[in-house]
Amino acid sequence: MSKTGALSILACQLDIPPMASARERDTHLAVSAAKVSAHLERQSADIVVLPELSSIDYARRTFDRLDEISEPLDGASFAIWQKVAKDHGVFVCYSFARRDDTGTYISIAVVNPLGEMTGYYDKLHLAQYGASMEKEYFQRGDHLLVFEVAGFKLATLICYDIRIPELSRTLAVDHGAEVLLHCGAYYRDASFHTWQDFAVTRAVENQVFFLSLNRAGKTYGHSLFCTPWMDEDNRPTQFHRSKEDFRLIKVERSHLTKAREEYSFLKDRLHSYALPTQRD
Numbered sequence: 001m002s003k004t005g006a007l008s009i010l011a012c013q014l015d016i017p018p019m020a021s022a023r024e025r026d027t028h029l030a031v032s033a034a035k036v037s038a039h040l041e042r043q044s045a046d047i048v049v050l051p052e053l054s055s056i057d058y059a060r061r062t063f064d065r066l067d068e069i070s071e072p073l074d075g076a077s078f079a080i081w082q083k084v085a086k087d088h089g090v091f092v093c094y095s096f097a098r099r100d101d102t103g104t105y106i107s108i109a110v111v112n113p114l115g116e117m118t119g120y121y122d123k124l125h126l127a128q129y130g131a132s133m134e135k136e137y138f139q140r141g142d143h144l145l146v147f148e149v150a151g152f153k154l155a156t157l158i159c160y161d162i163r164i165p166e167l168s169r170t171l172a173v174d175h176g177a178e179v180l181l182h183c184g185a186y187y188r189d190a191s192f193h194t195w196q197d198f199a200v201t202r203a204v205e206n207q208v209f210f211l212s213l214n215r216a217g218k219t220y221g222h223s224l225f226c227t228p229w230m231d232e233d234n235r236p237t238q239f240h241r242s243k244e245d246f247r248l249i250k251v252e253r254s255h256l257t258k259a260r261e262e263y264s265f266l267k268d269r270l271h272s273y274a275l276p277t278q279r280d
Contacts, residue, residue, distance in 0.1 A: 005151070005252065005253040005254065006150070006250060006251065006252055006253065007046050007047070007149060007150045007151075007152045007179065007250075007251040008044070008045045008046045008047075008150075008248060008249070008250055008251070009045060009046065009047050009048075009049055009179075009211060009248070009249040009250075009251065010036070010039060010040065010043070010045035010047070010048045010049070010090075010246060010247075010248055010249075011049050011211055011213050011223065011225065011239075011246070011247045011248075011249055012035075012036060012039075012048065012049065012050050012051070012054075012213070012244075012246050013051070013213065013214060013215065013216045013221065013223045013239045013240065013243075013244060013245040013246070013247075014032060014035070014050055014051055014054055014215055014216055014244060015215070015216040015217060015244050016028065016051075016053075016054065016056070016057055016058070016215050016216075016217075017057065018057050018059065018061070018062070019056060019057050019062055019069070020061055020062060020064075020065050020069075021065065021068060021069070022068050022069055022071075022076070025055055025056055025069050025076065026076050028055070028056075029055060029076060029077060029080045030080065032050075032054065032080075033080045033081070033083070033084050035244075035246075036048055036050075036084055036092075036246075037084055037087065037088065039246050040084075040088040040090060043248050044088070044089075044090075045090055045248060046090065046091060046149050046150045047090060047091040047092070047093060047149050047154070048084070048090055048091070048092045048093065048094075049093045049181050049183065049211060049213055050092075050093065050094045050095060050183065050213070051095065051183050051184060051185060051213050051214055051215040051223075052095050052106065052108075052158050052159050052183045052184050052185040052215070053095050053096065053097060053106060053185055054094050054095045054096070054183075054215070055071075055076075055077045055094065055095065055096035055097070056069055056096065056097055058185040058187070058215070060133060063133070063136075063137045066097055066099070066104055066137060069097060070096075070097035070098065070099035070104050071096060071097065071098065071099060072098070072099060072100065073098060073100070073107075073109065073117070073120060074117075075096075077094055077096040077109070078109065078111065078117065081094050081109075081111050082111050082115045083115075085111045085112060085113055085114075085115055086113065086114065086115040088113075089113045090113055091110060091111065091112055091113065091118070091149050092110070092111050093108060093109075093110045093156065093181055093183070094108070094109060094111075095107065095108045095109075095158070095183050096109070097138075098120070098122065102139065103138070103139035104137065104138050104139065105122035105123065105138055105139055105140075105141060106122065106123040106126075106134065106138050106158060107120055107121065107122050107123070107141075108120060108121045108145065108156045108158060108181075108183060109121075110145070110147055110156075118147050119145045119147055120145065121141065121143070121144065121145035121156045121157075121158070122139075122140070122141025122142070122143070123138070123140065123141055123158040123159070123160070123161065124140055124141050124142075124157075124158075124161055124164075124167065125140065125160045125161050125163070125164050125167075126138055126140050126160065127159060127160035129191070130187065130189035130190055130191050131187040131189045132160070132187075134160075144170075144171065144175065146171065146175045146176075146177055151253075152178050152179050152251065152253070153175070153176050153177050153178050153179070154177060154178070154179045154180075154181055155171040155175060155177035155179075155180055155181070156180075156181045156182075156183065157171070157180060157181070157182050157183075158182070158183055158184070159182075159183070159184040159185055159186065161182070162182055162184075162195065162198045162199065162202060162212070163198060165202070165205075168180060168202045168206055168208075169205075169206060171206075172206035172207070172208050172266075173206070173266065173269075177208060178208055178209065178253075178256055179208060179209040179210075179211070179251060180202065180203075180206075180208050180209070180210045180211070181211050181213070182199065182202075182210060182211060182212045182213065183213050184212060184213065184214050184215075185214065185215055185220070186214045186220060186222075187219055187220060188219045188220070195212070196212070196222070196224060196236075199212040199224055199226055199236070200224075200226050200230055200236060202226075203226035203227065203228060203230065204226075204228070204229065204230055204265075205265065206266075207228040207229070207256070207259050207260050207263070207265060207266055208228055208256075209225070209226070209227060209228060209251050209255075209256070210225070210226040211223075211225050211226075211249065212224050212225070212226070214239075216240070216242065216243055216244040216245065217242060218242045220242070221239065221240060221241045221242040221243070221245075222238065222239060222240075222241050222242075223238075223239035223245070224236040224237060224238050224239065225237040225247070225249050227255055227259070228255060228256050228259035228260070229255075229258075229259040229262075229263065237249065
């Protein structure tokens, strides 16, 4: 674990192959866990973060087999990442297709270094445009996830969630999140390039660290990490435009404190903007 005032994140822009069976899912999970473990052998971290649906391919062919490939909260994904968490003394934030008796969800789960489930989050906003077809296969969630690692408050959101500003604001202001983990599966369709502008905006307007993590692949890639203040001398950390890219990111509390002291965006908000309009 980090000493007080710092947090280390192993952010994994991971390649996820095509698949149409639970067997192929489990093979991919084993390969992914081996890659992450190899990196943790060389450099320790407080938390590992993986992209949206890191357990399965994001494709209609895969989603058509959700009856087989989706899993319960304590399924194959939990089992494999639980072992990584315990072996390396690290939190792991991973994503999978979660199934229970109410439906199927695009979910994030977090397992702690003791191998315990810290909590899970089901995607609140389902994308149904461009290359996305989530409303045909998944239900939306009904709760948030905020948890603590190395003295920092972290919260999760998934892909399309970034385009709804109220969610990031609520996590930062109402729940005190200092690091937002935004796990995506951003395909290079017409909406791809606006995603990065949203990431920078969410970081600066909420004065938080913002990890926006995509999967690898020629039609994906280009993850980025933003700090609470961005300008021409402080630019986002950019991942490779397509290849797998594992980055150890250091989060310093002093950067957060400095941004919030020098720029009073959050303090200057009104209690409510339900104000009367000027009438002629």
